[in-house]
Amino acid sequence: MNIKDYIASGILEALVLGDLTASEEQEVRAMIDQYPELKVELSNIEQDFEHLAQATASKPTISFDDILGGIYKDNIPTASSGLDQPKLEEKTDDFDKKYYISRISRYRTMAMAASFAALVASALALNYYNSAQESKGALAALESERQEYAQNYDMVKQRLNGLESDLEVIDNPSSQRIILGGTESAPDALAYAYWDNSSDDLYLSIQNLKELADNQQYQLWAIIDGKPVDAGVFDWNADGLVKMKTFSQGVELFAVTIEPRGGSEGPSLETMQVAGAPGSKS
Template sequence: MDTKQYIGSGILEDYILGMVSDQEKREVECLSKIYPEIASYLAEIEDELAEAVLENGVTPPMDLKSKILDNLPERDDDEEDVRETPIISLVDTRPEEKKEEPVKRKFPYGIAASFAVIIALGTGYLSSRNRVGALTEELIQTQTRATLANQRYEALEESNAQLAAEFDMVSNPKTMKIELGAVNDDLAQSVQGAPVIVFWNPESQEVMLNDIALPRAPEGSQYQLWTLEGGQPINRGMLSLEEKSGLQKMISANAADAFAITLEPRGGSESPTLEQLMVLGKVES
């Protein structure tokens, strides 16, 4: 390993200032035990940091010592550069005369003088970032719940509007109620105990159908509604294949002598299959 290049990278200064990741911290601590020059360089940085703090007249908080010590690598007893005295003393016991020493490297003394502030700001930043992340996640969840609630509300509004339209139509005095019954006894057994009902308003030409009495259409088949006008069948639409409750809106009819439902291939037929005539109901004049 090129220790000179590693030392020159600046990671050791960042380590002392507590500005490295957990992985980088473990890396520095491991390498300082393997390479004496790295451990020695760390000790020199600690000396300069202590001098910078004292020279700038910054009194560290009471817990600064423990924070710095927590960030220092563990040292073996046999290492030459190990010192038993604390790294930073809160009382300056040095002689008043200043000793001139050669400058070994450029070190960020301004940052060192504000070391306690950096720690506080870094801690506050991490705490704020975690809080922002939690708030962002909470906001996303709230927005998701609001979107789902809005979708349910819109579906309910649509359902209520449909029910209101159906009620207005069937309660209109001009709306006719035509009951469609099975055309023979065999078919009567397959119709589930109640007639199929068509609601038709000749004035508005609206046609609605209640087909819940019909059995499920066989696979590949579908029910089709017809009107008979002068003996001619006219398509009024296919019954839905989905299970549902309520009324189904069909194709409008301006005239009708009778309504009928046949069983046709899925998608419908151009003319009714009379052999598959299920129910029929005449319009009372």
């Protein structure tokens, strides 16, 4: 099973939102127990929605309609008049692209909600200030809350920018995608390398690599003239594209091994997880 494709389907988000039937939920949880990568992704989704819920939580002292009325007066926007979620049109069957498009859509929605929450908090602070009905302490608390909403928005926006940057690399016509398939010691392992023909930048996308101990890291090697050259280390749970070292030409093979944290001078060949040969570089 392709883990990225399963995540991109949105079924984990549906699980968190409670949109699955009992049998569907049982099936999804069985998959989560089987694949540690799904458990990590589910935890990330739950944290994302928890942050979103905290950022958009309403206060009992003032109704949501009162807040909207104070901001927009007689022109309260509806779902059909400007608050529609942005939709991304998928034009590819590539699993990696679908995964990033799915996550970008989710973070764009979260960014809109966090931004709106910050706007609501600002309106509340202004309302209390103008009416002078609350103490300075209450006003300070509202200002602190507004700053927290702004920080949540910045966090979501930063993740969104990272995902969009990754998608640009994947969708770049100059990028050569190299499939790094599993070896005899790890037949189900999989990773993609993206090598830019014009900038020589090299990125790695983890598809299915096993969890490592805290004192271990994965290390990417470039085989040049039959000799392994260090291309950088990364953690097993690295999210998104991982920027590796730059190579211009002459690479015969890319391979990933398990090494002590910080990397090794030479590869431990018996721990090789994935390997793949690039095409000719123009």
